[in-house]
Amino acid sequence: MDKTAEKQALLQRSREIMVGGVNSPVRAFGDVDCDPVIVTEAKGARVTDLGGESYIDYVCSYGPLIFGHAPEFLLTAVEKALHRGTTYGFTTPSEVELAELICASYPGCDKIRMVNSGTEATMSAIRAARGFTGRDKILKFEGCYHGHSDSLLVKSGSGLLTQNVPTSKGIVRELIEKTLVCPYNDADALAKMIDENKGEIACVIIEPIAGNMGVLPPDDGYLRKVRELTEKDDIILIFDEVITGFRVDYRSAAGLFDIVPDMVCFGKIIGGGLPVGAYGGRNEIMEMVAPLGPVYQGGTLSGNPLAMAAGIANLTKLRDEPEVYDRLSAAAAFLDKEITALCGQYGIPAVTSRFKGMFCLFFSEKPVRSYADVMACDTELYKAFFEGMVKEGVLLAPSQFEAWFPSAAHDQAVLDRTVEAVKNVFKKLRK
Numbered sequence: 001m002d003k004t005a006e007k008q009a010l011l012q013r014s015r016e017i018m019v020g021g022v023n024s025p026v027r028a029f030g031d032v033d034c035d036p037v038i039v040t041e042a043k044g045a046r047v048t049d050l051g052g053e054s055y056i057d058y059v060c061s062y063g064p065l066i067f068g069h070a071p072e073f074l075l076t077a078v079e080k081a082l083h084r085g086t087t088y089g090f091t092t093p094s095e096v097e098l099a100e101l102i103c104a105s106y107p108g109c110d111k112i113r114m115v116n117s118g119t120e121a122t123m124s125a126i127r128a129a130r131g132f133t134g135r136d137k138i139l140k141f142e143g144c145y146h147g148h149s150d151s152l153l154v155k156s157g158s159g160l161l162t163q164n165v166p167t168s169k170g171i172v173r174e175l176i177e178k179t180l181v182c183p184y185n186d187a188d189a190l191a192k193m194i195d196e197n198k199g200e201i202a203c204v205i206i207e208p209i210a211g212n213m214g215v216l217p218p219d220d221g222y223l224r225k226v227r228e229l230t231e232k233d234d235i236i237l238i239f240d241e242v243i244t245g246f247r248v249d250y251r252s253a254a255g256l257f258d259i260v261p262d263m264v265c266f267g268k269i270i271g272g273g274l275p276v277g278a279y280g281g282r283n284e285i286m287e288m289v290a291p292l293g294p295v296y297q298g299g300t301l302s303g304n305p306l307a308m309a310a311g312i313a314n315l316t317k318l319r320d321e322p323e324v325y326d327r328l329s330a331a332a333a334f335l336d337k338e339i340t341a342l343c344g345q346y347g348i349p350a351v352t353s354r355f356k357g358m359f360c361l362f363f364s365e366k367p368v369r370s371y372a373d374v375m376a377c378d379t380e381l382y383k384a385f386f387e388g389m390v391k392e393g394v395l396l397a398p399s400q401f402e403a404w405f406p407s408a409a410h411d412q413a414v415l416d417r418t419v420e421a422v423k424n425v426f427k428k429l430r431k
């Protein structure tokens, strides 16, 4: 069987045996006029498809791969751990080491608990916050995504935006009634909502730099205001740094904005591409969690030695070579400048958005500052752009509402080729 036929056969099998042919809805290509990619291997900035194509990749597994695919240092670390056993059900030195690395870098994070995904981290953090405060309500922001646990699937970002699902079916009404939803980047709305629910809100959970409705940085002073308002009513402030943690800076968003949240959630980069999540915070809150306290949370594979080895390798490299952050910012800035110029040159109604190494191209006539602006984007035009980019050999997320993640492996040649691809696609999109 030739490669094209082999790929078609596998696509067919995937659709028959897996829901929508995928294990996460964001991976579905929907009704775009090109076949989904089936990755067989990847290295650096590139992935290889079963059909034999090679693509420049800006998805990078939605965030974990800050050094690109399969960097040697990470393979070596995981391989070493692999031969010592894959899981034990007892504490290992690597868990202690990764926990120490994370806590040392993060303001106000005294203790941490490893879990297996970002979803588990946020779910467990809000449980601890509810246990600690004795309050039931939680507050999240429109367009922010915190994984798929029941309480947090309300007006959520990421895949829910693409499929236009404000709230997932299958969730008990009484539970989501406890989830308040506030507009992002609107401190007055937050003040009002806290005032109307005085003494009832356990926690406010926020992506300090929103990265699941495209890239939407916080307005000047906004996060400080969020900190002040939550502190005043004894509300636990949770920074969901599953994307931003160790991506925007080694001190994460909290260090960069000089704000100390009560709790923090991590995922993605701290596992270097293996399944991981973590939540942490002040001693008095974390000591509510079992076995020290009455809030239960556990996990057979939590603190898995392979994931810990990958995480330690990733974080020590980032700590020892912080110039990586300058390179990622420069890469995103280069894409920003070049693509903005191309938008002008070809009359494409799109605007860029960027924070450090996180980048996004919104198909919008005006700058995007809010969830409402995000929702007004031309997703049909994005679809045509995405399709054109795939045909040019550059992989973006199938959804308009995801960030582009250049990695340390995206060198100048890769960036130049990307800009050339954008130019070729814009030429065809031009009316």
Ligand SMILES: *Cc1c(COP(=O)(O)O)cnc(C)c1O
Binding pocket: 116, 117, 118, 119, 120, 122, 145, 146, 147, 148, 207, 211, 212, 240, 241, 242, 243, 267, 268, 276, 277
């Ligand atoms: C990806 C993400 C999550 C969920 O993490 P999973 O590992 O996919 O469960 C939570 N919060 C944010 C901000 C994320 O980007």
